[in-house]
Amino acid sequence: MNTPQIVEAVLFASDAPLTPDEIARADERLDEDQVEEALQILKAEYDDAHRAFHLTEIAEGYQILTRPEFAPYLERFDNVHRPNRLSGPSLETLAIIAYRQPIGRIEIEYIRGVNSSGVIRTLQDRSLIDIVGRGNGLGRPLLYGTTQRFQEHFGFGSLDDLPRPDELPIILKDRMPLQESERSSDQEKISEKQGLGERPADEEADNHVNEASQDSGA
Protein backbone atom coordinates (compact mmCIF):
# COMPACT_ATOMS: atom_id res chain seq x y z
CA MET A 1 0.00 0.00 0.00
CA ASN A 2 1.38 3.38 -0.88
CA THR A 3 0.65 6.67 0.74
CA PRO A 4 -1.75 8.03 -1.89
CA GLN A 5 -3.89 4.93 -1.49
CA ILE A 6 -4.05 5.29 2.27
CA VAL A 7 -4.97 8.95 1.92
CA GLU A 8 -7.57 8.06 -0.66
CA ALA A 9 -9.14 5.46 1.63
CA VAL A 10 -9.39 7.98 4.46
CA LEU A 11 -10.90 10.67 2.24
CA PHE A 12 -13.31 8.23 0.67
CA ALA A 13 -14.64 7.12 4.03
CA SER A 14 -15.15 10.66 5.30
CA ASP A 15 -18.08 12.90 4.50
CA ALA A 16 -16.48 16.05 5.88
CA PRO A 17 -13.29 17.89 4.94
CA LEU A 18 -10.13 16.53 6.59
CA THR A 19 -6.90 18.42 7.16
CA PRO A 20 -3.57 16.82 6.19
CA ASP A 21 -2.84 16.64 9.89
CA GLU A 22 -5.99 14.63 10.51
CA ILE A 23 -5.30 12.35 7.56
CA ALA A 24 -1.79 11.67 8.86
CA ARG A 25 -3.28 9.92 11.87
CA ALA A 26 -3.95 6.95 9.63
CA ASP A 27 -0.39 5.74 10.04
CA GLU A 28 2.42 6.68 12.46
CA ARG A 29 4.90 6.68 9.62
CA LEU A 30 2.99 9.45 7.83
CA ASP A 31 3.71 13.11 8.32
CA GLU A 32 1.84 16.12 7.01
CA ASP A 33 4.25 16.73 4.16
CA GLN A 34 3.86 13.21 2.87
CA VAL A 35 0.10 13.56 3.06
CA GLU A 36 0.24 16.87 1.20
CA GLU A 37 2.33 15.23 -1.48
CA ALA A 38 -0.08 12.30 -1.75
CA LEU A 39 -3.01 14.71 -1.96
CA GLN A 40 -1.43 16.45 -4.94
CA ILE A 41 -0.85 13.09 -6.63
CA LEU A 42 -4.48 12.06 -6.08
CA LYS A 43 -5.73 15.39 -7.28
CA ALA A 44 -3.80 15.08 -10.52
CA GLU A 45 -4.91 11.48 -10.94
CA TYR A 46 -8.59 12.35 -10.65
CA ASP A 47 -8.24 15.24 -13.03
CA ASP A 48 -6.25 13.28 -15.61
CA ALA A 49 -8.68 10.40 -15.51
CA HIS A 50 -11.67 12.75 -15.84
CA ARG A 51 -13.31 11.32 -12.78
CA ALA A 52 -16.78 12.59 -11.88
CA PHE A 53 -15.37 13.92 -8.62
CA HIS A 54 -12.35 15.88 -7.62
CA LEU A 55 -10.28 16.51 -4.61
CA THR A 56 -11.46 19.87 -3.35
CA GLU A 57 -9.67 22.16 -0.96
CA ILE A 58 -12.36 23.29 1.38
CA ALA A 59 -12.54 24.70 4.89
CA GLU A 60 -8.81 24.29 5.58
CA GLY A 61 -8.99 20.66 4.53
CA TYR A 62 -9.64 18.30 1.68
CA GLN A 63 -12.77 16.52 0.59
CA ILE A 64 -13.85 14.43 -2.35
CA LEU A 65 -16.76 16.23 -4.02
CA THR A 66 -18.57 15.60 -7.27
CA ARG A 67 -17.92 17.98 -10.12
CA PRO A 68 -20.57 20.66 -10.54
CA GLU A 69 -21.56 19.50 -14.02
CA PHE A 70 -23.07 16.35 -12.52
CA ALA A 71 -25.43 18.26 -10.26
CA PRO A 72 -28.44 17.92 -12.60
CA TYR A 73 -28.17 14.13 -12.50
CA LEU A 74 -27.72 13.86 -8.78
CA GLU A 75 -30.51 16.26 -8.00
CA ARG A 76 -33.02 13.88 -9.52
CA PHE A 77 -32.64 11.58 -6.54
CA ASP A 78 -34.20 12.02 -3.18
CA ASN A 79 -31.44 13.62 -1.26
CA VAL A 80 -30.48 14.59 2.21
CA HIS A 81 -31.65 17.97 3.38
CA ARG A 82 -29.23 20.68 2.40
CA PRO A 83 -28.94 24.05 4.09
CA ASN A 84 -31.02 26.79 2.53
CA ARG A 85 -29.44 29.61 0.64
CA LEU A 86 -28.84 32.64 2.80
CA SER A 87 -30.96 35.78 2.63
CA GLY A 88 -29.60 39.15 1.52
CA PRO A 89 -29.26 40.57 5.05
CA SER A 90 -27.60 37.35 6.22
CA LEU A 91 -25.04 37.48 3.42
CA GLU A 92 -24.35 41.15 4.05
CA THR A 93 -23.81 40.53 7.75
CA LEU A 94 -21.63 37.50 7.09
CA ALA A 95 -19.51 39.49 4.66
CA ILE A 96 -18.91 42.14 7.31
CA ILE A 97 -18.02 39.56 9.94
CA ALA A 98 -15.75 37.66 7.56
CA TYR A 99 -13.69 40.75 6.75
CA ARG A 100 -13.75 42.44 10.09
CA GLN A 101 -13.62 39.59 12.55
CA PRO A 102 -13.58 39.66 15.46
CA ILE A 103 -16.33 42.24 15.41
CA GLY A 104 -19.16 43.23 17.72
CA ARG A 105 -22.83 43.81 16.99
CA ILE A 106 -22.64 47.60 17.28
CA GLU A 107 -20.00 47.88 14.58
CA ILE A 108 -21.89 45.53 12.30
CA GLU A 109 -24.96 47.69 12.73
CA TYR A 110 -22.95 50.84 12.06
CA ILE A 111 -21.72 49.44 8.75
CA ARG A 112 -25.12 48.13 7.68
CA GLY A 113 -27.10 51.04 9.05
CA VAL A 114 -29.76 48.71 10.43
CA ASN A 115 -30.44 46.61 13.49
CA SER A 116 -28.78 43.25 13.06
CA SER A 117 -29.41 41.27 16.23
CA GLY A 118 -31.94 38.94 14.58
CA VAL A 119 -29.63 38.20 11.66
CA ILE A 120 -26.72 37.56 14.00
CA ARG A 121 -28.79 35.09 15.98
CA THR A 122 -29.83 33.27 12.81
CA LEU A 123 -26.24 33.01 11.63
CA GLN A 124 -25.23 31.73 15.02
CA ASP A 125 -28.01 29.14 14.99
CA ARG A 126 -26.74 27.94 11.66
CA SER A 127 -23.19 27.73 13.06
CA LEU A 128 -21.88 30.07 10.38
CA ILE A 129 -20.56 32.44 13.03
CA ASP A 130 -19.62 32.02 16.63
CA ILE A 131 -18.64 34.12 19.59
CA VAL A 132 -14.86 34.39 19.56
CA GLY A 133 -14.25 36.76 22.43
CA ARG A 134 -15.27 39.92 24.19
CA GLY A 135 -14.37 43.49 23.40
CA ASN A 136 -12.94 46.04 25.81
CA GLY A 137 -15.76 48.50 25.38
CA LEU A 138 -18.69 49.23 27.61
CA GLY A 139 -20.22 45.99 28.86
CA ARG A 140 -17.49 43.93 27.22
CA PRO A 141 -19.49 43.30 24.04
CA LEU A 142 -19.49 39.88 22.42
CA LEU A 143 -17.32 39.55 19.35
CA TYR A 144 -18.18 37.33 16.43
CA GLY A 145 -16.08 35.46 13.91
CA THR A 146 -16.77 33.03 11.11
CA THR A 147 -16.59 29.27 11.61
CA GLN A 148 -15.38 26.26 9.70
CA ARG A 149 -18.94 25.69 8.59
CA PHE A 150 -18.92 29.14 7.01
CA GLN A 151 -16.07 28.06 4.75
CA GLU A 152 -17.78 24.78 3.99
CA HIS A 153 -21.00 26.55 3.09
CA PHE A 154 -19.31 28.78 0.54
CA GLY A 155 -16.74 26.25 -0.60
CA PHE A 156 -13.84 28.41 0.53
CA GLY A 157 -10.54 26.63 0.98
CA SER A 158 -9.55 29.21 3.54
CA LEU A 159 -10.44 32.79 4.38
CA ASP A 160 -7.99 33.84 1.66
CA ASP A 161 -10.57 32.68 -0.84
CA LEU A 162 -12.82 35.58 0.08
CA PRO A 163 -12.76 38.20 -2.65
CA ARG A 164 -10.02 40.68 -1.83
CA PRO A 165 -11.19 44.25 -1.44
CA ASP A 166 -8.68 45.38 -4.06
CA GLU A 167 -10.20 43.01 -6.63
CA LEU A 168 -13.52 44.71 -6.28
CA PRO A 169 -14.65 47.25 -8.83
CA ILE A 170 -15.02 49.97 -6.33
CA ILE A 171 -14.13 53.43 -7.08
CA LEU A 172 -12.56 54.91 -4.06
CA LYS A 173 -9.09 53.40 -4.13
CA ASP A 174 -6.86 56.37 -4.77
CA ARG A 175 -9.28 59.04 -3.72
CA MET A 176 -9.47 58.18 -0.06
CA PRO A 177 -6.20 57.41 1.63
CA LEU A 178 -7.98 56.44 4.80
CA GLN A 179 -9.60 53.50 3.07
CA GLU A 180 -6.15 52.33 2.11
CA SER A 181 -5.09 51.90 5.71
CA GLU A 182 -8.35 50.24 6.65
CA ARG A 183 -7.94 47.80 3.86
CA SER A 184 -4.47 46.74 4.86
CA SER A 185 -5.51 46.20 8.44
CA ASP A 186 -8.37 44.04 7.16
CA GLN A 187 -5.94 41.87 5.38
CA GLU A 188 -3.76 41.48 8.38
CA LYS A 189 -6.70 40.25 10.34
CA ILE A 190 -7.67 37.80 7.68
CA SER A 191 -4.23 36.31 7.38
CA GLU A 192 -3.82 36.11 11.11
CA LYS A 193 -7.00 34.14 11.30
CA GLN A 194 -5.99 31.59 8.74
CA GLY A 195 -5.79 28.77 11.21
CA LEU A 196 -9.45 28.91 12.04
CA GLY A 197 -9.20 25.91 14.27
CA GLU A 198 -7.50 28.06 16.83
CA ARG A 199 -9.62 30.82 18.20
CA PRO A 200 -7.77 34.02 18.84
CA ALA A 201 -7.08 34.51 22.50
CA ASP A 202 -9.23 37.09 24.21
CA GLU A 203 -6.36 39.47 24.50
CA GLU A 204 -5.69 39.35 20.80
CA ALA A 205 -9.35 39.89 20.08
CA ASP A 206 -9.40 42.97 22.23
CA ASN A 207 -6.55 44.50 20.29
CA HIS A 208 -8.44 44.11 17.09
CA VAL A 209 -11.47 45.77 18.51
CA ASN A 210 -9.47 48.73 19.51
CA GLU A 211 -8.16 49.05 16.01
CA ALA A 212 -11.56 48.57 14.53
CA SER A 213 -13.25 51.09 16.75
CA GLN A 214 -10.59 53.64 15.99
CA ASP A 215 -11.25 53.07 12.33
CA SER A 216 -14.95 53.45 12.54
CA GLY A 217 -14.73 56.38 14.90
CA ALA A 218 -12.49 58.26 12.50
Next chain:
Amino acid sequence: MDLRFAEGAIVRDDFFLVEIDRFQGPLDLLLHLIRTQDIDVFDIPVARITDQFLQVIKGLDAEDLDSAGEFLETAATLIRIKAQMLLPHEGDDDDEDPRAQLVRRLLEYEQIREISQRMRSAEADRARRFSKGFIPARPKRLHQEMPLETTWADVLSAALSVEMPAPRQGLPRITARTISMQDKVVLILDSLQDRSGVEFSHLLKGFGDTMHGVMTFLAGLELTRQRVLFLRQSQPFSELWFYRNEEAEEGVTEDIGRIEVDT
Protein backbone atom coordinates in the same frame (compact mmCIF):
# COMPACT_ATOMS: atom_id res chain seq x y z
CA MET B 1 -40.77 69.68 -3.57
CA ASP B 2 -38.98 69.38 -6.81
CA LEU B 3 -38.17 65.79 -7.52
CA ARG B 4 -36.17 65.17 -10.59
CA PHE B 5 -34.93 61.69 -11.06
CA ALA B 6 -32.87 59.94 -13.62
CA GLU B 7 -34.72 58.19 -16.34
CA GLY B 8 -36.54 55.06 -15.38
CA ALA B 9 -36.55 56.01 -11.75
CA ILE B 10 -39.18 57.21 -9.41
CA VAL B 11 -41.74 59.79 -10.44
CA ARG B 12 -44.89 59.46 -8.43
CA ASP B 13 -45.14 59.88 -4.70
CA ASP B 14 -46.96 56.64 -4.15
CA PHE B 15 -44.00 54.76 -5.58
CA PHE B 16 -42.26 55.47 -2.32
CA LEU B 17 -45.07 54.13 -0.21
CA VAL B 18 -44.62 50.76 -1.76
CA GLU B 19 -40.97 50.64 -2.49
CA ILE B 20 -39.52 51.69 0.81
CA ASP B 21 -39.77 48.05 1.88
CA ARG B 22 -37.45 47.13 -0.92
CA PHE B 23 -34.50 48.75 0.73
CA GLN B 24 -32.58 46.96 3.40
CA GLY B 25 -31.93 50.16 5.26
CA PRO B 26 -31.12 53.84 4.96
CA LEU B 27 -27.69 53.26 3.42
CA ASP B 28 -29.19 51.04 0.77
CA LEU B 29 -31.72 53.73 -0.06
CA LEU B 30 -29.11 56.48 -0.16
CA LEU B 31 -26.91 54.45 -2.45
CA HIS B 32 -29.87 53.80 -4.69
CA LEU B 33 -30.64 57.51 -4.95
CA ILE B 34 -27.02 58.30 -5.71
CA ARG B 35 -26.37 55.50 -8.17
CA THR B 36 -29.58 55.82 -10.17
CA GLN B 37 -28.91 59.49 -10.72
CA ASP B 38 -25.24 59.05 -11.62
CA ILE B 39 -24.15 61.27 -8.82
CA ASP B 40 -20.47 61.52 -7.96
CA VAL B 41 -20.24 60.11 -4.43
CA PHE B 42 -17.40 62.46 -3.67
CA ASP B 43 -19.52 65.44 -4.47
CA ILE B 44 -22.99 64.59 -3.24
CA PRO B 45 -25.51 67.39 -3.71
CA VAL B 46 -26.67 67.16 -0.12
CA ALA B 47 -29.68 69.43 -0.44
CA ARG B 48 -31.16 67.49 -3.32
CA ILE B 49 -30.44 64.06 -1.87
CA THR B 50 -31.83 65.07 1.51
CA ASP B 51 -35.06 66.25 -0.07
CA GLN B 52 -35.43 63.04 -2.01
CA PHE B 53 -34.57 60.93 1.00
CA LEU B 54 -37.19 62.69 3.12
CA GLN B 55 -39.74 62.27 0.38
CA VAL B 56 -39.13 58.55 0.25
CA ILE B 57 -39.33 57.96 3.96
CA LYS B 58 -42.70 59.66 4.16
CA GLY B 59 -44.03 56.27 3.26
CA LEU B 60 -42.56 54.62 6.32
CA ASP B 61 -44.85 52.70 8.56
CA ALA B 62 -44.87 54.73 11.75
CA GLU B 63 -45.67 51.63 13.75
CA ASP B 64 -42.50 49.90 12.75
CA LEU B 65 -40.43 52.14 14.97
CA ASP B 66 -37.29 50.07 14.73
CA SER B 67 -36.71 50.45 11.05
CA ALA B 68 -38.33 53.89 10.90
CA GLY B 69 -35.83 55.04 13.51
CA GLU B 70 -32.93 53.93 11.36
CA PHE B 71 -34.17 55.93 8.39
CA LEU B 72 -34.93 58.95 10.55
CA GLU B 73 -31.45 58.86 12.05
CA THR B 74 -29.91 59.01 8.63
CA ALA B 75 -32.31 61.78 7.64
CA ALA B 76 -31.12 63.75 10.67
CA THR B 77 -27.50 63.19 9.65
CA LEU B 78 -28.25 64.43 6.17
CA ILE B 79 -29.91 67.55 7.50
CA ARG B 80 -26.98 68.21 9.82
CA ILE B 81 -24.55 67.90 6.93
CA LYS B 82 -26.68 70.19 4.84
CA ALA B 83 -26.62 72.77 7.63
CA GLN B 84 -22.88 72.45 8.11
CA MET B 85 -22.31 73.05 4.44
CA LEU B 86 -24.34 76.23 4.57
CA LEU B 87 -22.21 77.63 7.37
CA PRO B 88 -19.30 79.75 6.21
CA HIS B 89 -15.92 78.08 6.53
CA GLU B 90 -13.59 79.58 9.05
CA GLY B 91 -10.82 79.52 6.49
CA ASP B 92 -9.18 76.42 7.94
CA ASP B 93 -8.29 74.24 5.02
CA ASP B 94 -7.86 71.12 7.07
CA ASP B 95 -11.51 71.20 8.10
CA GLU B 96 -12.94 67.95 6.89
CA ASP B 97 -15.72 68.09 4.39
CA PRO B 98 -18.87 67.45 6.46
CA ARG B 99 -19.85 64.82 3.94
CA ALA B 100 -16.68 62.79 4.30
CA GLN B 101 -17.82 60.42 7.02
CA LEU B 102 -21.09 59.66 5.28
CA VAL B 103 -19.27 59.03 2.03
CA ARG B 104 -16.94 56.60 3.75
CA ARG B 105 -19.87 54.72 5.20
CA LEU B 106 -21.63 54.61 1.86
CA LEU B 107 -18.60 53.29 0.06
CA GLU B 108 -17.89 50.77 2.72
CA TYR B 109 -21.48 49.61 2.57
CA GLU B 110 -21.34 49.39 -1.18
CA GLN B 111 -18.21 47.31 -0.95
CA ILE B 112 -19.84 44.96 1.52
CA ARG B 113 -22.78 44.64 -0.81
CA GLU B 114 -20.48 43.79 -3.68
CA ILE B 115 -18.72 41.19 -1.56
CA SER B 116 -22.01 39.62 -0.54
CA GLN B 117 -22.93 39.30 -4.22
CA ARG B 118 -19.74 37.37 -4.79
CA MET B 119 -20.45 35.23 -1.77
CA ARG B 120 -23.87 34.47 -3.18
CA SER B 121 -22.35 33.06 -6.34
CA ALA B 122 -19.76 31.12 -4.35
CA GLU B 123 -22.64 29.66 -2.36
CA ALA B 124 -24.43 28.64 -5.55
CA ASP B 125 -21.27 26.98 -6.92
CA ARG B 126 -20.76 25.09 -3.70
CA ALA B 127 -24.35 23.86 -3.77
CA ARG B 128 -23.62 22.06 -7.03
CA ARG B 129 -20.89 19.88 -5.58
CA PHE B 130 -21.82 16.95 -3.40
CA SER B 131 -20.08 14.73 -0.95
CA LYS B 132 -20.69 11.13 -0.15
CA GLY B 133 -24.03 10.56 1.50
CA PHE B 134 -25.88 13.10 -0.63
CA ILE B 135 -28.24 10.40 -1.80
CA PRO B 136 -29.30 8.72 1.42
CA ALA B 137 -29.88 5.06 1.97
CA ARG B 138 -33.39 3.93 1.15
CA PRO B 139 -35.60 4.60 4.12
CA LYS B 140 -36.17 1.51 6.20
CA ARG B 141 -39.66 0.13 6.08
CA LEU B 142 -41.50 1.14 9.17
CA HIS B 143 -43.57 -2.02 9.38
CA GLN B 144 -42.87 -5.47 8.26
CA GLU B 145 -45.05 -6.08 5.30
CA MET B 146 -47.41 -9.05 5.78
CA PRO B 147 -47.66 -11.24 2.76
CA LEU B 148 -51.28 -11.45 1.77
CA GLU B 149 -52.19 -15.10 2.06
CA THR B 150 -55.57 -15.10 0.50
CA THR B 151 -57.29 -17.67 -1.61
CA TRP B 152 -59.81 -16.88 -4.29
CA ALA B 153 -62.44 -18.38 -2.03
CA ASP B 154 -61.60 -15.75 0.64
CA VAL B 155 -61.89 -12.99 -1.91
CA LEU B 156 -65.20 -14.32 -3.14
CA SER B 157 -66.70 -14.65 0.31
CA ALA B 158 -65.49 -11.16 1.21
CA ALA B 159 -67.04 -9.82 -1.95
CA LEU B 160 -70.32 -11.53 -1.24
CA SER B 161 -70.52 -10.17 2.28
CA VAL B 162 -70.34 -6.59 1.05
CA GLU B 163 -73.75 -5.09 1.01
CA MET B 164 -74.30 -3.20 -2.16
CA PRO B 165 -75.54 0.26 -1.31
CA ALA B 166 -78.97 0.86 -2.73
CA PRO B 167 -78.87 3.46 -5.48
CA ARG B 168 -79.91 6.85 -4.20
CA GLN B 169 -83.25 8.15 -5.16
CA GLY B 170 -84.37 11.71 -4.86
CA LEU B 171 -82.64 14.26 -2.73
CA PRO B 172 -80.42 12.97 0.04
CA ARG B 173 -81.81 13.70 3.46
CA ILE B 174 -79.58 14.72 6.23
CA THR B 175 -80.63 13.33 9.55
CA ALA B 176 -79.14 13.57 12.97
CA ARG B 177 -77.49 10.35 14.00
CA THR B 178 -78.86 8.83 17.10
CA ILE B 179 -76.33 6.18 17.92
CA SER B 180 -74.46 6.97 21.07
CA MET B 181 -71.23 5.44 22.12
CA GLN B 182 -72.77 4.75 25.49
CA ASP B 183 -75.20 2.29 23.90
CA LYS B 184 -72.35 0.51 22.24
CA VAL B 185 -70.34 0.36 25.46
CA VAL B 186 -73.32 -1.24 27.14
CA LEU B 187 -73.74 -3.65 24.24
CA ILE B 188 -70.12 -4.73 24.37
CA LEU B 189 -70.09 -5.15 28.13
CA ASP B 190 -73.36 -7.07 28.05
CA SER B 191 -72.00 -9.43 25.43
CA LEU B 192 -69.00 -10.05 27.63
CA GLN B 193 -71.09 -10.83 30.70
CA ASP B 194 -70.90 -14.59 30.29
CA ARG B 195 -67.89 -15.09 28.08
CA SER B 196 -64.42 -13.72 27.77
CA GLY B 197 -64.42 -12.76 24.10
CA VAL B 198 -66.76 -11.63 21.36
CA GLU B 199 -66.33 -11.10 17.62
CA PHE B 200 -66.68 -7.63 16.22
CA SER B 201 -69.02 -8.92 13.52
CA HIS B 202 -71.23 -10.52 16.17
CA LEU B 203 -71.73 -7.12 17.79
CA LEU B 204 -72.91 -5.70 14.48
CA LYS B 205 -75.59 -8.29 13.88
CA GLY B 206 -78.99 -6.77 13.55
CA PHE B 207 -77.72 -3.25 12.91
CA GLY B 208 -77.76 -2.20 9.30
CA ASP B 209 -76.12 1.20 9.35
CA THR B 210 -72.35 1.55 8.84
CA MET B 211 -72.47 4.11 11.58
CA HIS B 212 -73.25 1.36 14.06
CA GLY B 213 -70.02 -0.33 13.03
CA VAL B 214 -68.07 2.88 13.48
CA MET B 215 -69.55 3.58 16.90
CA THR B 216 -69.04 0.02 18.07
CA PHE B 217 -65.43 0.17 16.98
CA LEU B 218 -64.93 3.52 18.74
CA ALA B 219 -66.53 2.15 21.88
CA GLY B 220 -64.20 -0.82 21.67
CA LEU B 221 -61.19 1.49 21.35
CA GLU B 222 -62.37 3.61 24.23
CA LEU B 223 -62.83 0.57 26.47
CA THR B 224 -59.38 -0.61 25.45
CA ARG B 225 -57.93 2.72 26.41
CA GLN B 226 -59.60 2.32 29.78
CA ARG B 227 -58.06 -1.14 30.03
CA VAL B 228 -61.44 -2.83 30.21
CA LEU B 229 -60.91 -4.66 26.96
CA PHE B 230 -58.15 -5.73 24.71
CA LEU B 231 -58.44 -6.29 21.01
CA ARG B 232 -56.99 -9.19 19.11
CA GLN B 233 -56.74 -10.18 15.52
CA SER B 234 -54.98 -13.35 14.46
CA GLN B 235 -53.81 -11.87 11.19
CA PRO B 236 -54.47 -8.83 9.05
CA PHE B 237 -57.98 -8.61 7.62
CA SER B 238 -59.27 -11.43 9.79
CA GLU B 239 -61.98 -11.21 12.42
CA LEU B 240 -61.47 -8.69 15.20
CA TRP B 241 -62.05 -10.03 18.70
CA PHE B 242 -62.95 -8.00 21.77
CA TYR B 243 -61.70 -9.66 24.96
CA ARG B 244 -62.50 -8.77 28.51
CA ASN B 245 -59.43 -7.67 30.37
CA GLU B 246 -59.56 -9.85 33.47
CA GLU B 247 -57.30 -7.50 35.34
CA ALA B 248 -59.63 -4.58 34.85
CA GLU B 249 -60.35 -2.62 37.97
CA GLU B 250 -63.94 -2.35 39.01
CA GLY B 251 -65.75 0.84 38.32
CA VAL B 252 -63.62 2.20 35.52
CA THR B 253 -66.39 1.92 33.04
CA GLU B 254 -68.77 4.19 34.84
CA ASP B 255 -67.69 7.34 33.07
CA ILE B 256 -67.49 5.93 29.63
CA GLY B 257 -71.14 6.50 28.89
CA ARG B 258 -70.60 10.19 29.40
CA ILE B 259 -68.06 10.45 26.69
CA GLU B 260 -70.84 11.20 24.32
CA VAL B 261 -69.75 11.38 20.78
CA ASP B 262 -71.58 14.24 19.25
CA THR B 263 -73.88 12.52 16.90
